[in-house]
Amino acid sequence: MKKSILFLSAAVTLLATAACQNFKKGDGGLEYKIVKDAGAEKAKAGDLLSVDMIVKSDRKDSLLQSTYDIGLPQIVNIAPDSIPGLYAGDYNSMFKFLGEGDSAVFRLNLDTMAAKSGQPKPEFADKFVTFTIKVRKHFKKGNLTDSALYAQIDTYFKGEIEGLKKAEEGKLANYISDKKLEPKKTASGLQYVIAQEGKGNKPAVGDTVVVNYTGTLVSGTVFDTNNADVAKKNNKFNPMRQYEPIRFRVGHDPVIQGWTEGLQLLTKGSKATLLVPSNLGYGERGGGAIPPYAPLVFDVELVDIIPGPKTPATPVDSAAIKK
Template structure:
């Protein structure tokens, strides 16, 4: 994680520096600056690139996407120019200027994109979307069959995911150290820090709990929250969603194991941070914005506890 964060910081600094410099002009209004040319063969139609990429719009607080948030590269398929909708200077064109080890900054012209594709300009930008790209690996199609090429990709990602598995413990330890936390730890590996102690009984399996929460990766990336203000601030807001406390029945409704265990540790009104290893979270598969083997951080508030139905009395007790 430390390496990724350092690279992200360097990439963002590089982007800010390059913004003050002249970009070269390409086809279709595309502007670009090759930051590093490793001298390798450039990508062709049919090839695939494994890239780290930061995508920003030309507005304030404009980060749209970053592969550094999840720690896995993105695979880009270089399409033939003959495919309808493609044009010189588009997204596909950018990657044809790159090979393995190269890095560059591109500004994609949205006016040209709208004119060439007949599609409206996206609402999240005014004129440009900026891509800061570092190519990790170049997979060359050549005479390979599609199945042989994608077998290489599959093997490559198995190695990347194995790297995430080996790095998980260090990521969580780094998060704890950098935030100066002193968590308690359960036998399962769940860790937690109580910031505000509640009172009264603690929930048990069968009870319904009502919870405010924000979930982040250890990088700080928010992937889910029931707080509308936090969602808007972190570009995860969904206007179709009702932002209200989540409620579920412990041990009955499907939530991650870290929640089922962790919430039973707290009384009503408690505010705490749960540090959830992937074995108690989304495991080796991940889900959505959560990568495989991702330790998770949840800031939770146990708003209410609704006792579950009592078990019927044993009718044989008096026999």
């Protein structure tokens, strides 16, 4: 597992270094640097590519997207040039430089994009958005029907997700080892470390808990938090959201099982790290920025416990944390 992580890190570093080198000029203000040409057939309209991709703007703290965080590739559909709004040098054009095994860095000119498409220039960059791309697999349309082509994609993704399932236990073990944690483990598989002990009773089913939290993948990527400073630091800030402690009634409101169990282990004022396996989290489906079979890390603070009627727990769909 560690060997594969080191290899991935080296590959990302190589591609990122290439971004600093001279670019060739393409149509429509597109700039590009081919890092590796594997000699395979290049993508055509109607084809699909499975790619690993990092997207950055030309501003500080500029990471906009990375498939490496999710652990799954992105499928890109190569559209025909005849579709209105497309132009030489646009996002779609980039992928026609690439075939299976290729890697490259592209800089998309936003001034050209705004002028050609008639759409306003996005606010997250000044002039360029940089795409660092590595092609995993090329699905060729050829004479295939759409259903046959997408059947290939479906089979491919089932294999990728099965790989995530097999890797989950190792990911969590590596995280615990790297952070030098000594967690306790419950019968369900939940692991936890109490960083600060609180006082008083622990919450029970029916009580309302008031919680501060930050949720991350084991890669360190923050996917959710109610801390405004943490959200800003990790480019997750939403000005429409109220950043305050969340409240939910234990055993009644829809939160993941790892929270329902984990918070009942804490007393008021406690701070802890919950290490949640996917079967106690978002499971085989994942959700949003959380991939399938993703172990999760939550740093939580149990701010308050509001006693409630001790009624039986209500079955809930624990697919998401209540915001």
